[in-house]
Amino acid sequence: MARVEGFGPVTLGRLAELLARFDLKVQPVKDLSDRVRYGVYEHPESLRDQVHLVTGGDYWPWAGSTSRQVDLDHPTPFDHGDEGRDPPPDQTGSHNSGPLGRRHHRWKTHAGFRSRQCGEGG
Known part of the structure; x- marks a missing residue:
């Protein structure tokens, strides 16, 4: 097999x-144990690939999708900063990225659901 x-x-x-x-x-x-971090909101393609290989698909409870056509979510919300304050560095990376199907991403973003990054990486 x-x-x-x-x-x-x-x-x-x-x-x-x-x-x-x-x-x-x-x-x-x-090397899927590499911990990569970026100082941008968007997930670079190399990070998208790594997150997919580590998680295998949508990480919402009982989700069955293994598709790569998902939204990459920041379980700890991305801090964009505000006037007079730059955003904290290195918020996007293998330590704070999870694939969610569009519906699950909307639930998390707009319906008050929360998530957290499990495993190594914090």
């Missing part, structure tokens, strides 16, 4: 069929 992103679990025979029909993109191995 193998797990193929976008297909789920497949047998080795099915994997061989898939590999024969598709172009492959070989990427370097990523």
Whole structure:
């Protein structure tokens, strides 16, 4: 058995069929224990990829989505600063990023739900 992103679990025979029909993109191995931090609100593509590989999809309780088409959320809300005060540095990173489906992100953002980052990273 193998797990193929976008297909789920497949047998080795099915994997061989898939590999024969598709172009492959070989990427370097990523160290998922790296703790990266950025001083911007947006999540850079490299961070989006790392968060997806670590979480596997929407982190809302009982969510089943493994899609990469999610919103990346700051479980600890991003502090944009205000007049006369710059925002704190390095708020966006593997320590404060979680994938949420659009509905779950709206619930968290507008309906009063809260979340927190679990595991290492704080």
